Amino acid sequence: MIRDDLIEDDNVLRGDQNPNESNSISLDEPTPTAVEEPLVPPSVGMTFGSYEEVISYYHEFGRQNGFQMKIRSRENLGKSGCYNVKETDSGNGNDCTRLRLACTREGKFIFRGKDPSKAARTQRTSCKAKITASFDKNASGWKLTTVILEHNHPLDPSNSRFMSNYRFISPHNKEIIMTNERAGVPISRNYATFAVRYGGFGAVPFSEKDCRNLVSKHRRLCLQEGDFAAMEKHLIKMSSKDKDFYYMYDTNDDGTLKNIFWAGGRCRAAYRDFGDVVSFDTTYLRNRYRMPFCPIIGVNHHNQ
Structure with a gap:
């Protein structure tokens, strides 16, 4: 097994390291292709x-x-x-x-x-x-x-790496994934760096989908530094110009943005007069943070 405290250099993080070079894995570590010793089957009295x-x-x-x-x-x-x-x-x-x-x-x-x-x-x-x-x-x-010990279904040890119980992204690997993400490395290339490190895609302890899900969750819950501050500044400016402007947002325990809602004074007045029927479209748009934009749409007496 490969420990997660390996010292990675810049080349490994970028995925430019030659897989044949020995400095991608510490010398005191077993190679990814090393044959592991099978466990003794369980027995009564063990x-x-x-x-x-x-x-x-x-x-x-x-x-x-x-x-x-x-x-x-x-x-x-x-x-x-x-x-x-x-x-x-x-x-x-x-x-x-x-x-x-x-x-x-x-x-x-x-x-x-x-x-x-x-x-x-x-x-x-x-x-x-x-x-x-x-x-x-x-x-x-x-x-x-x-x-x-007997199972009534086929067993294939080669498929274990696809099973949810055995797919795991360690904290160290998460840090590498997010470092590459901040550097703008595409997810496919991001995942390929681990194939170089572990000696092949089959030896990586998680799938590319797991990597993609981790990045998507980070994008969805954590805005880039300055993005939320700029948006909040804009909302405060709008509320100073429009006394009926309303906004509210929720954050997680770590301060990351969960959701935000805002409505202008004109929209709120139109809802009071023509709010019998409104529609929500959560598939309208998704940005790089994977946060859906949900417009609330109504129709007035001018069919507008």
């Missing part, structure tokens, strides 16, 4: 030091074998001595004494609509593959008590 180790192990085992896992349930031993079930995909193991991990294709989809021909697509195949781990107080560790 022990782990912590709750997190159980999840980490089965997560990596699923990646190597071509399936995704989920936390099926967590249980803690209540005061009455009975297990209280918590069917959740989150939480820590501080109060957990029994853990069930299953394949994401577990269960059967039940269509509740009226038209069976329009049933939603599902990947559930009633797969029974799972492991159950219990906390052993005597050993102060976790032990596997149930193991089912």
